[in-house]
Amino acid sequence: MAIKYLTQRAAQAIDVELMSPTGGGFSFEQxxxxxxxxxxxxxxxEYSKETHPRVAVFSGPGNNGLDGLVAxxxxxxxxxxxxxxxPKRPDKPTNQGLMRQCTELDIPFVDSPESGLHDTDLVVDAxxxxxxxxxxRQPFVSAIEAFKNTTIPIVSVDIPSAWDVEQGNVRGxxxxxxxxxxxxxxxxxxxxxxxxxxxLGGRFISRKMEEKWxxxxxxxxxxxxxxxxxx
Amino acid sequence: MAIKYLTQRAAQAIDVELMSPTGGGFSFEQxxxxxxxxxxxxxxxEYSKETHPRVAVFSGPGNNGLDGLVAxxxxxxxxxxxxxxxPKRPDKPTNQGLMRQCTELDIPFVDSPESGLHDTDLVVDAxxxxxxxxxxRQPFVSAIEAFKNTTIPIVSVDIPSAWDVEQGNVRGxxxxxxxxxxxxxxxxxxxxxxxxxxxLGGRFISRKMEEKWxxxxxxxxxxxxxxxxxx
Numbered sequence: 001m002a003i004k005y006l007t008q009r010a011a012q013a014i015d016v017e018l019m020s021p022t023g024g025g026f027s028f029e030q031x032x033x034x035x036x037x038x039x040x041x042x043x044x045x046e047y048s049k050e051t052h053p054r055v056a057v058f059s060g061p062g063n064n065g066l067d068g069l070v071a072x073x074x075x076x077x078x079x080x081x082x083x084x085x086x087p088k089r090p091d092k093p094t095n096q097g098l099m100r101q102c103t104e105l106d107i108p109f110v111d112s113p114e115s116g117l118h119d120t121d122l123v124v125d126a127x128x129x130x131x132x133x134x135x136x137r138q139p140f141v142s143a144i145e146a147f148k149n150t151t152i153p154i155v156s157v158d159i160p161s162a163w164d165v166e167q168g169n170v171r172g173x174x175x176x177x178x179x180x181x182x183x184x185x186x187x188x189x190x191x192x193x194x195x196x197x198x199x200l201g202g203r204f205i206s207r208k209m210e211e212k213w214x215x216x217x218x219x220x221x222x223x224x225x226x227x228x229x230x231x
Numbered sequence: 232m233a234i235k236y237l238t239q240r241a242a243q244a245i246d247v248e249l250m251s252p253t254g255g256g257f258s259f260e261q262x263x264x265x266x267x268x269x270x271x272x273x274x275x276x277e278y279s280k281e282t283h284p285r286v287a288v289f290s291g292p293g294n295n296g297l298d299g300l301v302a303x304x305x306x307x308x309x310x311x312x313x314x315x316x317x318p319k320r321p322d323k324p325t326n327q328g329l330m331r332q333c334t335e336l337d338i339p340f341v342d343s344p345e346s347g348l349h350d351t352d353l354v355v356d357a358x359x360x361x362x363x364x365x366x367x368r369q370p371f372v373s374a375i376e377a378f379k380n381t382t383i384p385i386v387s388v389d390i391p392s393a394w395d396v397e398q399g400n401v402r403g404x405x406x407x408x409x410x411x412x413x414x415x416x417x418x419x420x421x422x423x424x425x426x427x428x429x430x431l432g433g434r435f436i437s438r439k440m441e442e443k444w445x446x447x448x449x450x451x452x453x454x455x456x457x458x459x460x461x462x
Binding site for chain 1: 252253254255256257258260261264265271272275305308309324325327328329330331332334335336337434435437438439440451453454
């Protein structure tokens with residue numbers, strides 16, 4: 001059985017169920033931590049700190065952006081040199097905390113997409129996730145334009161930003177990342193992904209939930225928090 | 232330079248600093264998640280799911296017990312068959328959530344130390360941590376007596392339970408675990424540990440904090456959240 005590609009609605013329902021006190025029982029911060037860790041770990045499998053030490057994380061205003069901040073922290077612990085572009089920062093304790101964790105590690109916050117892409121070996125696209133719909137606004141229009149024009153490999157978190165979560169790369173107008181790390185389960189739009197490396201991250205789904213939603217998840221190897229979907 | 236062994240007071244101060252909005256910036260739940268994950272991962276390095284599939288986690292009423300619940304969940308995802316003895320359950324959202332996460336994975340909660348040790352290949356001692364002082368009360372007196380009398384290997388989280396955090400195994404009256412997973416940095420009492428395997432878990436200390444406290448931490452390999460201190 002092939003792994004299931006989720007509708008936006010199913011992805012949202014699974015997220016709610018994971019955090020329900022009578023469902024998965026997770027806190028939001030636990031899921032963000034495990035998701036971000038899985039992204040960082042997946043990156044190490046394909047882009048080593050020797051060949052791609054300088055990583056620019058582009059974080060959007062929502063939860064996808066928080067996954068990016070967590071990934072930046074773990075990448076720093078793993079020996080990479082991350083920097084973060086995080087132009088829209090909701091005034092919430094989780095954001096503040098995750099930013100502080102980066103600052104404590106001397107991870108710089110840069111103030112434009114250009115600074116993000118300058119002297120950089122790898123980009124993490126954590127701008128929009130599975131909740132995205134509607135129109136992209138500045139400064140993310142510029143960031144996504146820059147993604148279209150760069151030759152630096154891009155790792156997208158959950159779904160390439162500004163793609164339609166279900167319809168994917170509509171009219172081929174989006175950028176193609178080199179790597180995609182789907183979280184929990186791939187979204188339908190991920191079928192348009194043509195890059196080299198497709199991973200699944202987020203090792204926190206119970207067998208019950210997997211069966212209920214018919215996810216057909218692959219086995220994660222060892223203690224890894226991610227699994228290669230191309231393998 | 233050798234790794235530093237912390238006083239109880241230093242361990243508490245580092246914990247406060249890790250969670251300070253002007254220090255590490257971490258939330259309590261993030262640290263519990265990463266600590267518990269590191270314990271589960273360290274266990275896989277020494278006790279495989281093939282040789283030691285049935286793991287009994289003994290969780291105390293405080294934070295050490297929560298690390299145990301997180302470890303039980305990750306061990307389940309890693310393919311072990313954990314069960315949990317958790318007799319004192321403070322009525323707090325974190326406890327409730329972590330218990331629910333175990334229940335969602337069909338991890339059973341047992342109601343006595345005897346059931347914990349019955350048909351079990353490995354014990355995780357997450358009863359008391361670095362905040363412990365004073366006297367042990369029931370039902371933990373019985374649990375710790377059972378630890379003294381069993382031949383099942385025991386993995387202690389941070390400090391063997393009922394040991395003095397600084398004075399260690401006073402008068403040799405405590406049990407000796409086979410493995411110790413120190414968190415953040417070893418506590419002074421850990422010098423009395425005579426078991427085979429000593430690991431350090433918790434990969435979240437900044438270089439700044441490491442230098443400030445003179446911790447001399449070893450390097451964590453790859454993406455591991457734990458490191459073998461015997462190696």
